[in-house]
Amino acid sequence: MDTRTNAILTVLLREYDFTHRSLADEVNRVSARIFGRPGAATDRDVRRWVSGALRWPHARYLLPLTEIFGRPPEALGFVPRGSSRPPSPPVPSRPGQEEPVKRRAFLTASTAASLALVLRLEETPVRGRLTTTIGRLDAHFTAIGGGALVAVATAYLAWLRDTADGCTYGPRVEQGLYSAISGLCSSAGWAAYDAGDEAASRLHHANALQSGILAKDGRAQARAWSDLSLQSRAEGHHREALSINRAALQSRQARHNPRIAALLHSRLAIGHARLGDRRACARSLLAAQSAHDRFDTTAPPPPWLRFLDAAEISGLAAIAHRATGQLPDAEIATAQALNLLGPTLHRNRAYYRVQLAELQLAQGDTARARATATGIDTAAVSSPRIAQRLTAIHHQLTAG
Template sequence: MDRQRNVRLEALMAEYGLTHQGLADEINRITAQIFGENHPHHCTDRHVRRWISGEVQWPWTRYLHALEQLFDRPAQALGFIPRGRHSANLPAPPQSPAPTKEAPVRRRRFITASAAATVALALSIDETPLRGRLSMSDIARAHERIDRLDAHFSAIGGAPLLDVATAYLDRLTTAADHCTYGPRVEQALHTAIAALCSSAGWAADDAGDLDAAHRWRTTALQRAILGAGHRAQARAWSDLAVHARRGGHHREALRISQTALASREARQAPRYAALLQSRLAIGHARIGNRPAAARALVAAQAAHDRIDPTEPAPRWLNFLTAAEISGLAAITHQAMGQLADAETATAQALALLEPGLRRSRAYYSVQLAELQIAQGNTAGARTTAATVDTSKVSSENITGRLAAVHHALSTA
């Protein structure tokens, strides 16, 4: 059989931030759960290298079970090629528990816990120096780790990542207090901490702890100012606007969005302008200023159209696709009472969403069901609600709203 490099597995490892040894460690952890701690076979980085190179195209069954469980997809979707027709059907792992009513909850908790453990392992936060002199290379590695954290947020939601983010924040702030560095590194370090605080804010938001989310977002703004990081400041202002809106403080949210739009970053970077104009539109709609909301929607779309697709986006802004612009427009239409337009825009957002943005798909699917209920379309809402899969996404906000949808449908 010709050797064929397993680019799918390689891409997934990059997405999860896993090294060869990191993947081997995760496989050993999962096989120990499936086959027992005393199982004699031990996966090493050499096994992983052989899988990626194509030298081994169909690993041993115990490793395939672990890989399927870790990445939550079948072996062939991981790029592996069966040796024959019968080998593609993996035997069930030993002592598989019978399904119970609580199985989906247990599965969701396992997936999120496993994902958090994977991210924590991949970040290698214990490698951040706590003594000595920091360099720009150290800061670059910190930003790389924060980018990985943001990528996982889009995939699984923030709740399981809160402990990871706060642990890494402890590490970086300790480094800031005890290491030595020059002025340039100091500013860059403040900017990195600001970015991580923003990530922690969203993780706390998804965990349902809005007080902690506000603390992290306020700290993000403070650190961004200390680091003179214009992009970090724009991000922090944008997050604070969302927080104010979540708390029902719509005029405050509007004023924050206006402040953020006055920043240099919003004027020069169309991605930031598109996001901030979309959130400004929601703010205007929530206080009843329909003409201003409509103008902001047009400005958001115009800014999104100016984005250069060849220019890479900051990792935390990867979610800002045409789908997200439609989704935010739907929230604006809903706030203005234009429910049919809101439903159309939400459906468009779901049609445009990329497969990896599972959190966004769950969010907008719930939004679509809510809009259908509000218009009396209970049959459509039941169909939509049935498609919402929260087993791979951990967000108290999304699951709480979905529960409210099911309750409304049960009493309709």
């Protein structure tokens, strides 16, 4: 019997901060809501899923797992037996008939509530738990995209602000709360950006900077400045983005933290490229690579910087090369990013495969562009922005 370890589920447990016992408890809670009776999963069941001893769990566990992690069974590392597929959840019989609008509203609320439950958004604003929760939001975004997170992050942010305003704290606790609010604003900003709502994204990133200043948290401010520079670039304000990046690079955090420096130098390179300065772009790319070489691999990065690895550095370099018209170099760097990506980063993989198809199409290689676009799997990705770009590629291929 093939009992290869389920590497994807192993990584997800770590990213979502689940133990075997806590995941079993979560499965049982979700199962109770779906099937109307409590589940019976134990930590032994979870160990069997992780070890690969059980490749396709029973429906009473599989449906809750797909809801908890927000992706289909295959994207969780499970392997179907023959024609096995997760059945639809049972529909409870109720007297009367629900209005369609109310039914849709219920489903939307249920999805948001389920995701909030999965991320374990606590009821008390305790600093340590807040940081862990925001880390789970960042991990969820990195894995599948921000489309599903917008409503949850925004609602949680509003609740946290109301709670903070209605309580009295000492200076240290207050600064800790503002630091947490800054991180949450950054997460909400990225979710809104991925969903294509640039106005909401800019507002969240600006609030992240304001809260970071109130918290006197240099790292939160550096993160907010970095996000604002990307926001300006997305809106076509390339010189503004360049100025923000330069200012952020002068901060103490950028000077002493190679990860922050690598991110800022990479984005600075894109800014120079958009303004047509190839030499400055090349210098910034070299500085980003140099900062990457100084990463402390013995210490885990903060959750919001976990996405920044060799794959992301290559992907950002590809964007810079593309902006300067060096399409072959951009294609090589994009392919390198795809080769280096981890197995659970479904959003980034879809993003860079879309980028690869765009580059191939721009160079007139329609055959390879079509093959690349056809092979893009968005089933486990929640990103309207990526979906729109993929649709545009298919339209170009059809028109050609």
